[in-house]
Amino acid sequence: MEKKKMPPQFWEDQEWALDHYERWMREYPYHWIAVVNKEVIAAEKDPEKARKIAQGKTGKKHIPVVYIEGHIHVY
Amino acid sequence: MSTRISLFFKEFENPNLAEKGVVFPAIRLFGRVQFKTRDGWTDAYVAILDTGAPTWVLPFKIWSECEVELLADYTLRGIVPKEECSLPILVGKITCILADKERESDEFDVITYLAMTNDVPLLIGFQGLLERATLRMDYQSKEAFLEMDYQSKEAFLEIE
Numbered sequence: 639m640e641k642k643k644m645p646p647q648f649w650e651d652q653e654w655a656l657d658h659y660e661r662w663m664r665e666y667p668y669h670w671i672a673v674v675n676k677e678v679i680a681a682e683k684d685p686e687k688a689r690k691i692a693q694g695k696t697g698k699k700h701i702p703v704v705y706i707e708g709h710i711h712v713y
Numbered sequence: 714m715s716t717r718i719s720l721f722f723k724e725f726e727n728p729n730l731a732e733k734g735v736v737f738p739a740i741r742l743f744g745r746v747q748f749k750t751r752d753g754w755t756d757a758y759v760a761i762l763d764t765g766a767p768t769w770v771l772p773f774k775i776w777s778e779c780e781v782e783l784l785a786d787y788t789l790r791g792i793v794p795k796e797e798c799s800l801p802i803l804v805g806k807i808t809c810i811l812a813d814k815e816r817e818s819d820e821f822d823v824i825t826y827l828a829m830t831n832d833v834p835l836l837i838g839f840q841g842l843l844e845r846a847t848l849r850m851d852y853q854s855k856e857a858f859l860e861m862d863y864q865s866k867e868a869f870l871e872i873e
Contacts, residue, residue, distance in 0.1 A: 642747065642754045649814045652759060656743075660726050668832055684831055686774045689756075700756050705772070705834045710727045710739040712792055713763055713770075713836060 644700055651676060652702035659706070667708030672701050681706075719813040720744045720762060720850070720857035742850060742857055744837055748779045749808035749820065755779070757812050758835050764848070766838035769825040771807070775835065776827045782806040789826050803827040811842075811859060818861050 651673040655662070662671055662678070670685040671678045672692035680691035685703045692701045724738035745757040748771075755778060770789070771779075782805055789800040805827050811818040823841030842859070850857035 642756065643817075644757050644812070646814075648756070652745075652757070656723050656759065659723065660728065663725075663728065670831065684774050685772065686778070702756065702759075704759055707834065709729060710725060711834075713761070713766060713834070 642700070647675070647698075648700045648702055652704065655702060655704045662704075662706040663708060666706050668706065670703050670705050672703045674698055674701055715860050715862045716816060716818050717858050717860050718744070718811040718816060718818055720859060722850075722852055722855055722857060740852065744859070745812045746835070746837065747810050747812055747817070748775065750778045751780050754810075760835040760837045762837045762848075764839065764843065766836050768838040768840045769823050769842075770802075770828060770833055770836040770838070771825050772828055772831045772833050772835060774831050776805070776807065776825070779807050781827070783827075784824065787826070789828070800833075801829055803829070811861070818859075821861075 654676045655671060655673045666681040669681040669683060670688045672680040672688040674692055674696045679695050680688040682688040682691065685705070689701050689703050693699065721743055722740055723743060724740050727739050730736070742762045743759050744762050746760050747757050748755045755775065758775065783803055784806060785804045787802055787804050789802045791798060804824060806822055806824050808820050808822050810820055821841060845862060847860040849860070
């Protein structure tokens with residue numbers, strides 16, 4: 639079965655989401671955010687729902703979805 | 714033959730401590746992982762690499778898309794030893810790869826804790842990976858990677 643190679647934009651958007659993590663902690667605590675072209679397209683409690691909403695809005699297939707903590711936890 | 718997969722550090726401000734005048738960065742080490750699903754592979758997820766976690770932890774909606782061999786039900790306990798802070802989970806075997814922008818590892822199997830909620834981060838723990846990969850991390854130079862040697866691929870996955 640073929641593994642999916644992520645396109646360059648996917649990695650850029652994923653990195654951008656992490657670069658602004660503190661902001662998302664304030665705006666979307668304990669949510670999954672879906673990012674396309676350096677913009678948060680969806681924030682949901684369910685990562686698949688966030689991805690599907692973002693896919694529907696942008697038409698993109700590969701979309702990074704990142705979990706945002708509300709506090710800095712020790713696991 | 715081995716494959717080197719890049720990891721990365723991120724620093725976060727801790728706003729709750731900053732309010733109290735205590736400021737220091739919360740530093741985490743991350744990797745990127747893809748999971749085998751019933752009809753292909755997931756996109757790459759960012760996961761916290763936690764050498765203190767014996768086992769990986771997967772949120773519900775991620776593992777429920779995956780090809781999973783369920784092994785047991787169990788209770789996950791964290792830093793607070795109270796019963797109300799425990800989390801009912803399943804334990805199962807899944808197949809995954811590590812990836813970075815240029816490379817991806819071969820497939821490997823891990824025994825993971827499968828959460829029944831999406832309110833948990835994706836954690837890469839020790840089991841199935843760190844027994845057979847070499848972890849190098851140097852925060853000073855901001856360099857971190859895992860070097861994976863596939864000769865020992867099945868060595869640590871013995872299920873009775």
